[in-house]
Amino acid sequence: MGEEATCDLSCAGRPGPLLRREPAPQAVPVCAFPPRGYEAARNTGPYSSSGLATAGFRSARYSPDEWHQNNHARFSEASAHCDGSERARRASRQLAAEAEARARRTQADATKQLGERLQDLHFWKAELQREIEELTGETALLLAQKLRLEKALDALDLPYSIAMDNLQCRERRRPPDLVRDGAEIQLLKEAELIRNVQELLKRTLMQAVNQIQLNRDQKQTCEMDWSDKIEAYNIDETCGHYNNQSTVIQSYPHSSKLEDSASHPDSWAKFSHDNIHRAERERTASASLRSLIDSVLHDTAEDVHMQFDAVNQALALRCEEVEDAKHKLEHNLHMTLTEIGSQENTISSLKQAIKDKETPLKVAQTRLYQRSQRPNVELCKDEAQLSLVHEVEELTQSIGALKQKLLEAEQALRSLEDTRMSLEKEIDTKSHSLFIDRQQCLAHRSRYPDILKLAGYR
Template identity: 35%
Template sequence: MTTNNDQYSCPHICPTERGHEKETKQQETAALTKTENVHATPYVPGMINPPTPILYPPGAPPKYLPQPTDSTSGDILGMGPIGPWASGHLDWSPQAGMTGVRPVVDKYSITRYSTGEWRKNNKFTLTPRATDKAKDLEVQTKKDIANTFINMDKKHNDSNKTLNSRIKDLSYWKEQVQLAVEGITEELRNLDENRERLKGACRILMLPEAISRECLELRTGRYEPDLVRDDAEQELIKEVAIVGEIRRVFTDTLAKAEAQIEMNKAAKTAIEFDWSDKLISLKLDKLNSTLTPQSNLILAHPGVTRWPENATSIEYWNHYCSESIRNCEEVRRRSEGLRRDLMTTIIKGSRDMKTQADRTNAALAETIDATEQMCEKLEDNLKQNLQKTADIENLIHHLKESLRNIQDRNKCVMTRLHGRNYDRPNVENCRDEAQYALMAEAKFIKESSESLQHKLRQAEVVRSELMKYRGELEKDIACKRKSLNIDKDRCARVRAHMPSPEEFAAG
């Protein structure tokens, strides 16, 4: 029964112990049999032949060089019944150097090489291989050197052509990038100027707002009858509201301009870095295109014949060049659009302010005109009132004089009646016509006095009403003059400083 190692081993390559013992026994048996066969023929006297001359074919090389009759096997020697031969098979084949193939060494000789090998070694020794090799090497080396320098010149010219082509590409993209840099720089400067204009417009916007609020504050100083929400008041309130809306739009636009300026600066920085890189590369390639093996600036730089870690492909380089310019141009176009919107906002905002200011001025002028007409009418009424008051006072004075005259007449009638009633004696105290006439006169005087007293009271009432109306007229005239002073003088003086659209646009 075999072991585990036996089932994975080859008996021909890795024989086991029993297989090795069997092979050894077979070799020993073969050797004994051969020995017996060699020495089986006994020595016979007189059987030694004379020397046989060695015949060489015509045209054969010298004796010391390999001959066509040479053999690599030692069997041609022939084993005789006598001789100091070492036992074994002689073999001078290419495998003769392997262990177990050469004959064993006995006490008489060491048979290491055959005659053929000796002749072959002579030929090898006599062959001038080093000299021929040196000649061949010299010729081939000179030819290779010439071809090498020719090829190196071709490669150098090819490198110069590619460098010149690369210089053209770099010059083209450098010009394009430089144009983009100039464009974004100009746009950044223009946008910054417009931003300053917008800031100036925001500062100027404080003036119309202050004017509008000042006018509203001044109009609160009007007297009671003129504290109305007229068209001028409405337009002033609209003006303040429009100022607030314009300020909001200006502030939003200014914030957008600030953000766009930051984007412009970032784009300018990126494109300037690209321009700087291309300028450095262009200078380097121009220097490289002028270098020759005879230049004084060339040095040995070991380890440079390799791709850098940060090297990019030419496709990515072309894509990056076009993309960097496209990104810069896109930012510049967006900035131009914002700049146009910014100026449009300033111009339209200033126009709206001017239009609203004109509306407010027109409303104020209308209010002032109406107030002036009202004030003139009130002054006319006041003059009429004063004249009428003077007439009523004259009338009252006349009524009083008339009543005093009537009182004198009443006293006269009463004196007559008193004398006739109490001074006539007896029957003389009769109801004669004179008595009736005096009674009628006394009655008429009394009625007339009462009528005039009523008229006097009415005149007094009318005079008090005229006096009251006079006070109202004077108060209303003062109110109107106050309003005219506010609207026509103070508000007009303040609103004369209202900025124009040109001032807004100039910042």
């Protein structure tokens, strides 16, 4: 307002003395003063003055009422602020106490929930550990059965090679002993049985290998779950020991945000329950497979050993039959040799008899020849002539008969020689067959594994 007065005097064209400027009043809230009833520019209103010389002093002053109103407003404002501050302090103390109680209560509840969580973790951890131990033991038992299967398979190689060797040896029999007898039929059955048993054991072994892998996979799943439970248990146990006096606590503003991949308590329990259930299922399947393996090994070992006995009995019976036939052949050979000797003596006797008849025949023939030289009427058919003719005829017939008998005897001797050779060859064949069955087949079969080895125990 002083600047405005100076401006007014300058505009009037009347230079006057320099006026003392008053400091500008401090700003007063609008609500502290009553509204003015004049306009400073126009200097009008109920408080205006008509003197122009005091215009600057009048414009910068307030009335006493305004001064009292301002003080009253200050007092009221201070009292209101004090009351508000007191209410705020009481509310703050109450809020702080409630927050403290709530913090203690929620911390106690969280500690309690951590304790309950530790119990749940301990329960599932113990169940998983028990299942892991049982599954480990079951897998070890199944591995033992797998080893038995492998030993049984290895043990079957020798019986199969023995059976095939017996069949190949008996292929070297000579006719007519090269027959499809009972021993060969039993050997073929044995070879077929061993091949079938080997295929069965191989399939069972593959099942055991697959089941062992399933057991190990499920054991690994349970171990991973158990390991997670151990880690979570250690974390929750550490969290349970934290309190307000702990020195390692820090501020993690974003830790209260739940992860999208976080599980629900129901799904968390179901996860471990399903793992244990699958482990129990695999363990049950493993136990059933062990029982099946034991039954298969027992039955196959008995079947193979029974067939082994059947082959041995068939070979022994065949050897007895061949031995009996050989004895009979040797007896016939002895008879044939005896007959050959007798026949040779007979032939010698016949030859001697023929030789003995030749001289008398020559004598008679010479007589007849000499008497045929008689002259004229002396050439008479007298009794002597007739007797000589009869003698020649008789001797000729005798010699013819003896020669015929000699031919028959020589033919019989040749037949006996052929029979002897055939019998000797047959006896040699029987001896060869007996050598194959006894010295090769039965002797080789003495290396046959026993029933315990066939069952995979050794």
